[in-house]
Amino acid sequence: MIRRLLIALLVLTTLQISSAFGAVKVSVVHGIPGATVDVYVNGGLLLPNFQFGTVTPVLPVPAGNYEVKVFAAGANPATSIPVVSLPSTALADGLNATIVAHLSAVGAPVLTPFVNDVSAIGGQGNLPPATTPSTRLAVRHTAQAPTVSVVANGRVLVTFSNGAEAAADLRTHGYAVWLALPGTKTPVFGPVNVRPEPGELLAVYAVGSIGDGTFTLLTQSFDLN
DSSP states (O other), X not given: OHHHHHHHHHTGGGGGGOOOOOSEEEEEXXXXXXXXXXXXXXXXXXXXXXXXXXXXXXXXXXXEEEEEEEEETTOOTTTSOOSEEEXXXXXXXXXXXXXXXXXXXXXXXXXXXXXXXXXXXXXXXSSOOOSSOOEEXXXXXOSBOOXXXXXXXXXXXXXXXXXXXXXXXXXXXXXXXXXXXXXXXXXXEEEEEEOOOTTEEEEEEEESBTTTTOOEEEXXXXXXX
């Protein structure tokens, strides 16, 4: 599953040279500070100088087989060892997903896939349910940071660790969201104002590192079916 998702995110730009439209929708969030890379797909440079803080568009990707090699930006692919190398792998249909390149809790670069739930509103999620939900919020912990609590409008929604996600269908209105240490409501980051729109999935990513000042929040939105 992770291998297929990684292939999907790295072949996004094949659409620039192809008019084909597939059933797979993928995107990628770059959450590793200081890392700029070049991505080669089937031997061609397709994603140069991919930088921290970038959230790619959601694009349909044609199904097929892809070989992916990722190098440090500017490296000669003929003589350099890839940062990541994957053999030819089939990309399956029917997926809406985001891959986050981010730091683990101890600062190691990792890739974490998240499936984007764009189904109709129906009370899904692992946060406290809303009375009359009209929007969906997903919060994804992908930063070099300890276990934290997510607080929204003064209410602790969830406490979770690096690589985890919390999501729920909520009422549409503004939320002041911040992060706090478990057992407290004192902000260690934020508050940040977010307002999911009706009929939308709003994904919020914590990326970077609290220790070196690169910690920030990135957002991505999807229309629900």
